[in-house]
Amino acid sequence: MFAAEPPVVPRDALPAGEMDPELAYRIVRDELMLDGNARLNLATFVTTWMEPQADRLMADCFDKNMIDKDEYPRTAALEERCVRMLAELWHAPEPGDAPGCSTTGSSEACMLAGLALKRRWQQARRAAGLPADRPNLVMGSNVQVCWEKFAAYWDVEARLVPMEGDVYHLTPDRAVERCDENTIGVVAVLGSTYDGSYEPVADICTALDALRDRDGLDIPVHVDGASGAMIAPFCDPDLRWDFRLPRVASVNTSGHKYGLVYPGVGWVVWRDRDGLPEDLVFRVNYLGGDMPTFALNFSRPGAQVAAQYYTFLRLGFDGYRRVQGYCREVARGLADRIAALGPFELITHGDQLPVFACTLRPEATGYSVFDVAAHLRERGWLVPAYTFPENREDIQALRFVVRNGMTHDLADLLAGDLDRSLHELRRQATPLRGADSASFDHGARRPHRR
Ligand SMILES: *Cc1c(COP(=O)(O)O)cnc(C)c1O
Secondary structure, three states: HHHHHOOOOOOOOOOOOOOOOOHHHHHHHHOOOOOOOHHHHHOOOOOOOOOOOHHEEEEEEEEOOOOOOOHHHHHHHHHHHHHHHHHHOOOOOOOOOOOOOOOOOHHHHHHHHHHHHHHHHHHHHHOOOOOOOOOEEEEEEOOOHHHHHHHHOOOOEEEEOOOEEOOOOOOOHHHHEEEEEEEEEEEEOOOOOOOOOOOHHHHHHHHHHHHHHOHHHHHOOOEEEOHHHHOHHHHHHOOOOOOOOOEEEEEEEEEOOOOOOOOOOEEEOOOHHHOOOOOOEEEEOOEEEEEEEOOOOOOOOOOOHHHHHHHHHHHHHHHHHHHHHHHHHHHHHHHHHHOOOOOOOOOOOOOOOOOOEEEEEEOOOOOOOOHHHHHHHHHHOEEEEEEEOOOOOOOOOOEEEOOOOOOHHHHHHHHHHHHHHHHHHOOOOOOOHHHOOOOOOOOOOOOOOO
């Protein structure tokens, strides 16, 4: 079979002639064997396993373009139903009337939510005859890189609130301190990428209520629930972080994270029509009428949306609760095992997102978290090591993301491999790897901008 391959496969130039499809398929598949194993990738929040029925359904609709609402009205209907399900899950006052849409992921969803905040603020400022040229957005320095992109791409000042002491996310008092008349909104993250902790959304809203009463500034909140908006409704139903808080204007989530769909889908929902200025919405042809769309892309795959609807239908509330509850159990158990090994100190425990981070105790002087990550990688496990942002750059951490497919049994194997790695690492006199070796932290690290 392999002898049929030509001695040289053209790599960087378009080949002159054709190739047999089986041969071409095998060449590409074989190269991809050198990628990491997705199921052992504890760096990513993104789904790495779906049921065979979902695989089949996605393959069935790889040819559907999400934007062709008129040609594929049923795909468009599935998207609308998903929006309504999410609006209800997040307690929108009128779920049937809450605007929302699918996106390629949370990054695009955050761009849209941020643009809506900016446009609302501009309209209000202009209506009051006030300047509207210096918008800012207040958020913790732990935000995912998409928020810095939003600020850079759409000319909004990013007011990043640095970490202080041992709280590694936004706090109400420090958020309010940085708000002024040019603040278009405050971003609260439900599930920080750095350590999996929930930001105190309700307390941030309360602090903003007090600011309104004091200074008359009425600043909306966007909840970046990329992960947490699909964990908290099932695992922490009493936690008030969503549209139950009147100040929450919009919420996004990644359908491809704890929404349990393969990469390529996100969601954003606004509380009500006031949250999404009409002039941002475009109309496309739909069954002879017109259908509102708000998106950065035009063409986009429809398969992910069908897969999201399948997963909602398939699991229902109880199914999601079971899957996410199991992830959290595995995360907590693994966090406890790792804490018991000795050299690690937990920053979080896996009891909010099923994600936890840990550092090395000061006594562990012979090796770094980057050395630990490299040793785990030798054994097939992808666990990122990274440095915390501004003000706490002294913290170097390992992060473990537990997703559907990470079982107690696999976690046990991981803990065993970590223990064996430590036996080797303890013989090391000084750390071999530093922060410059960190390479796969999934958007937690600040990008370098010159
Ligand atoms: C992953 C993540 C994002 C970006 O989401 P994508 O779906 O990967 O575009 C934004 N915010 C948070 C908190 C995240 O965890």
